[in-house]
Amino acid sequence: MVGAFLLTVFAVVPWLIHVSGRWDFYYTLTSVALLSIASGGVWLTFYIGRINIGQGAFALAGGYVSAILITKYGFPFWLTLPLSGLFCAALAVLIGLPILRLRGVYFAMITLVLTEVARLSALALPITNGARGISSIPLPGELSIFGLTLIPAFSTLGNVKLAFYYLATVLMVVSFAGLYRLVNSRVGHLCRSLQQNEELASSFGVNIAALRIIAFAISSFLGGIAGSIFVAISQSIYPASFPVNDSINFMLNCFLGGLGYVFGPMLGTLIIYFGWDLLFTTGQYQLLIYSTILILLIVFLPNGILSLPVFNRRGAGQ
């Protein structure tokens, strides 16, 4: 199962694209991989029983950290990638300490507001260059250890799209493997106890405050690195790069795949992104058809696509 998936992602898909000559699919699939990393983060906050509509804020923050470090301080991209993730994780701890005390719709609303705060901050702060944003960011350079080239500079590669595709999918696989490991560890079981009843978990001696901060920080870390790769691909960032709609879409991705399944966000992102693209041919009715399908899915499959019996014979990643 896992082997087949890895083979598809790393070999079959590039081969198919190579044969069919549809190079634009690399960009689409790279976006899907990055969006599913960010959605995976959102999923983790769902796992501790919080509705997170603030991932756009962290993706934006991660993107700006990466962009500013590269353009103003001359950092290499490969260093800014973890740094932007860590910055977002630190930010999440700072913001999370007060707001993770909120629950239910209160937390949902405050995280939604957070997305808006991020956009307005990017507009107002001097370092982010206001509405004009930061553009013409150089492509990722060479990554080498002791003179040994691990990853060549992207600008010297013949096919930049393929390079970004591999970068995004490798990160996606690593992130979801990490999430899977986390969920099936002791900490993961404790997180599930938070989802069901925080007071009860606390009375057993579970440190709920620390757990939810950790989960929120990991979630934001994923949002941050996704944002910073997006910046590397588009070579620019603006305050409107990750609007409120993106935050809502991250949440929809998780829901659609199924909140009870680690790999739900991946499937949800793939379906939502491709569904939206396929409907492009319907022109002005695109949004209407898309939202109708979405509503029907929610009404008839309220527990996500992975809750269909087809997927549950051998427990799909449960």
Place this chain on the structure above:
Amino acid sequence: MEQIIANGLYLGAQYALIALGLTLIFALMNVLNFAHGQMYVIGGFVTYTVYAQIGMPFIVGVLASGATLAVVGALVQKFLFGPVIRKSMREESTMLLAAGIAFFLDAVILLLFGEKQRGVPKIVNGIFNYNDFTIVMPYDRILVGALAILAIAAFILYMQYSKTGRAMRALAQDKVAAQLMGVNVEHYSIIGFALGAMLAGVVGGLLVTITGINLGMGGPTSIKAFMMVMIGGAGVISGAIAGGFILGMLESIGLSVLASYGDITYLVIFASLMVFLAIRPQGLMGKPWG
């Protein structure tokens, strides 16, 4: 100074009316209505059509907005939220549904009314000038503000003294107990949703005369409504009114005091809201964990 307070009161009256609808829906069904802003936009477009295009009196337009949205709200509750609430394993599903409906209404608005900014002719001409330019306010703003306050008063009286209002308050307080006393939950959920949507439509109809209306106003309106509800406390009527007036005041003060620092009014309001919620998570008047 007087001018700032007058502006704040006028804004606050509109905002309170938006927040009332949102908080009513939340109190009855524990649903966070993401589509509230879109309902407001539809209200604006209906009034635009009736008043500016067909040429009927303004008040007919506002009533038509209210009626249209009441029907939309009732249908949404009957065929979408009702079944999902009954079937879903997790309460978060309703939030996803609300987001889906917000997209859907956006699509409907786009198809029916297009994406252009629309405005209507002034309903009353002239400017009210009190005490030699201490307070300057166009008459149409005063009229719209007064109508909003009238609507709030009517809503409170309805909730307080009618049988329907009593039933809905009982449901908000304790669903099971209300059911045991013979309150038909489904029936009153539909009425409540229709009423909440209607309030959004009425504000849309009122404000189209001042700010005009366009497709993109839905999302920001929803976010403002969420903020008001958070300030006052979710699901509490007095809280929604307080939240509306506080946000209106803050916006009015911010726009004049912080003007020299650029467009940071909302950034400051957001930041202070987060600090406020850290100290008092349930808002001014809310129950803990709503």
